Amino acid sequence: AQTVTQSQPEMSVQEAETVTLSCTYDTSESDYYLFWYKQPPSRQMILVIRQEAYKQQNATENRFSVNFQKAAKSFSLKISDSQLGDAAMYFCACIQGGSEKLVFGKGTKLTVNP
Amino acid sequence: DTGVSQDPRHKITKRGQNVTFRCDPISEHNRLYWYRQTLGQGPEFLTYFQNEAQLEKSRLLSDRFSAERPKGSFSTLEIQRTEQGDSAMYLCASSSGPFYGYTFGSGTRLTVV
Numbered sequence: 001a002q003t004v005t006q007s008q009p010e011m012s013v014q015e016a017e018t019v020t021l022s023c024t025y026d027t028s029e030s031d032y033y034l035f036w037y038k039q040p041p042s043r044q045m046i047l048v049i050r051q052e053a054y055k056q057q058n059a060t061e062n063r064f065s066v067n068f069q070k071a072a073k074s075f076s077l078k079i080s081d082s083q084l085g086d087a088a089m090y091f092c093a094c095i096q097g098g099s100e101k102l103v104f105g106k107g108t109k110l111t112v113n114p
Numbered sequence: 115d116t117g118v119s120q121d122p123r124h125k126i127t128k129r130g131q132n133v134t135f136r137c138d139p140i141s142e143h144n145r146l147y148w149y150r151q152t153l154g155q156g157p158e159f160l161t162y163f164q165n166e167a168q169l170e171k172s173r174l175l176s177d178r179f180s181a182e183r184p185k186g187s188f189s190t191l192e193i194q195r196t197e198q199g200d201s202a203m204y205l206c207a208s209s210s211g212p213f214y215g216y217t218f219g220s221g222t223r224l225t226v227v
Contacts, residue, residue: 104156
């Protein structure tokens, strides 16, 4: 069974600074996809970024980028130039090839200080 | 397209009562998912539909839970004889394929008193 672990329950960052959220995962499949989701206080989950396991190049979406270390099964999220609107719960998630089940970590609460 | 809609946003019910939640997915998406999220936890998978067929159910989904997606459009999640442990946020999501990621609704927060 696949598992996703987020070891940082809470993180904080100063506005305009950079922060990295950690995630490790475990899956027996070679075909899988990884995601970071953001859940603001309004509670609607929003997809931030996705990474295909077969791609070596790290995904980027504007200020958001990932550091995908396949051998270490690590998938961290870097947020550059942090903004107040980035404050939210961030969830790392994994889906195995052939499955429809997205497995989430417990989340990291990010606080952005002005 | 207005995204994934869930109704109601909040539901307070007495223990033992039945409740039903509705989810309207993005019209182009043939896949629909239900998740449950408790405080301080990530969402947990409950069940999945492709069109009108319910293809997977979690062991979390006890016999008191039932989900339907008639005609492959909206979906309902019913909980019979609610228990306090059912108190949670129930999230619906839809997708055109799992690797594209899901689009989530705002959720229905259930409180069983």
